[in-house]
Amino acid sequence: MLFNPCYLILNSYFVTERFKKKIMALSIYNSMTGKKEAFVPRTERKVGMYACGVTVYDVCHIGHARSAIVFDVIKRYLEQKGYEVTFIKNFTDIDDKIINKAKAEGKTCEEISGKYIKKYYEDMHALGVSDATIEPRATQYIEEITGMVKGLIEKGYAYEIDGDVYFSVKKFNGYGKLSKKNIDELESGARVEVDERKKDPLDFALWKSSKPGEPFWDSPWGKGRPGWHIECSVMSMKHLGECFDIHGGGKDLIFPHHENEIAQSEAFSGKPLAKYWVHNGFVNINSQKMSKSLGNFFTIKDVLKLYEPEVIRLFLLLTHYRSPLDFSEDNLKSALSGLERVYTTLKRIKEIKEEFRVKAGQTLKESGEKQKKSFLEEVSSFKASFEEAMDDDFNTAKALGKVFELIKEINIFINEKRDFSKDDLDSLTEAGNLIKKNGKILGLFQDDPQEWFKKSWVESPVSEEISEEEVNRLIEERNSARKKKDWQAADRIRKELLEKNIILEDTPSGTKWKRVK
Secondary structure, three states: OOOOHHHHHHHHHHHHHHHHHHHHOOEEEEOOOOEEEEOOOOEOOEEEEEEOOOEOOOOOEHHHHHHHHHHHHHHHHHHHOOOEEEEEEOEEOOOHHHHHHHHHHOOOHHHHHHHHHHHHHHHHHHOOOOOOOEOOEHHHHHHHHHHHHHHHHHOOOEEEEOOEEEEOHHHOOOOOOOOOOOOOOOOOOOOOOOOOOOOOOOOEEEEEEOOOOOOOEOOOOOOEEEOHHHHHHHHHHHHHOOOEEEEEEEHHHHHHHHHHHHHHHHHHHOOOOEEEEEEEOOEEEOOEEOOOOOOOOOEHHHHHOOOOHHHHHHHHHOOOOOOOEEOOHHHHHHHHHHHHHHHHHHHHHHHHHHHOOEOOOOOOOHHHHHHHHHHHHHHHHHHHHHHHHHHEOOOHHHHHHHHHHHHHHHHHHHHHOOOEOHHHHHHHHHHHHHHHHHHHHHOOOOOOHHHHOOOOOOOOOOOOOOOHHHHHHHHHHHHHHHHOOOHHHHHHHHHHHHHOOEEEEEEOOEEEEEEOO
16 A cells, blocks of 8 residues: 555644644633633643642641642643643742741741641642642742842832832732722732831732841842742742743632732733633631631541541532532532442442353343443443533533433443343443543542442541530630630630541531531
């Protein structure tokens, strides 16, 4: 057969068109525009993504887990679609909270940040969150930070007062475009520092002069340290360039953090910082955002004492990433039930392949043929329907719905059969492989099903029994601490009860408790 160059050209064309069609199918909700947009990266087949990481002064809670898992899944899915993804996620390792913790414990800031970075990795690896491509720390970029601050002063967007450097918000045209806040109506908020020396209350710190006993670095304005917002601009632009594809984090970062990032970055470069802004919703308890300041948070470590990591991951992905998520024992148990359903089905498939006789060419009953046709249609359409769900702004809830639809069809098919032909087993094998392959994108369903059932996937801490009277006494003590806004004491009591197998749930009618066995 002679070589036909026209065939090669045509084949290359159709392959390219199929790839473009596949890539163009993805749409992302852009917080900047407030609508879904077709995803078209700045560079073909390559994606630059930055997600704001944690301030390492304490252990992570379930809110941190949600954000980490959301961007882990986004990265996995983009790679599944054929993109080369460079993912940057930072650590804020110098901050007022870190300094205060170091003073309270008689340690250095490096010791505090190092301790909680280690704990961060322990939690995230337990949850199956893969490391980002690069995970920089703010203190590693002091030279670049001072360089950017100097550049903003030279461009007239920043000013220095007594060793502090502030960004002049009203000099930047378009401030508020991400958060949709009117600059004339903005007031100094909880995370906008009030300083009478500033030219405007909304101006924010780029560089802070160090106080006695605080860590410092030399700069053109004296000894000091970076402000919070500047580090992310420097680290993202250092590794991804002045413009990149996706910038993300929790919704609480939209203002002021991401708004300030945009202002200082675009004032410095004159270019848009990111093409798509992606933000995950809050984790709520009793309709309140979970946060350390409210004292209503559950650490990842605490929850892992009660539920296997994959249960937590499934629980977090059963809700679309932009929607608020209610953290409750019932919802976790529902996730556990769903996970058990998947592994039960995968176990049935494996056992059928191992134990049942194969009868090639077996004649099926009419009802069986109809069921087989329905099952085969479900299997053949699953990959496309799963991808369609994920292409719709990474809709993991919808994608998991497709998984459970396939699980249902598999079980109906198995229940209708007495003997299985080779074609039957091939179809079941394909169905099981599809669940595992697509589950890998979500970080789910990767265990051997028979080994999974040997696990103790709901672990209760071993502890001494506690009386009902003692529980009620501690709850009263905790409620008193909460009224005084002594969140540290309230959290200590909640942890003490958790160690004794007692789970607390704060409701509008008061604190309820349950003993876990």
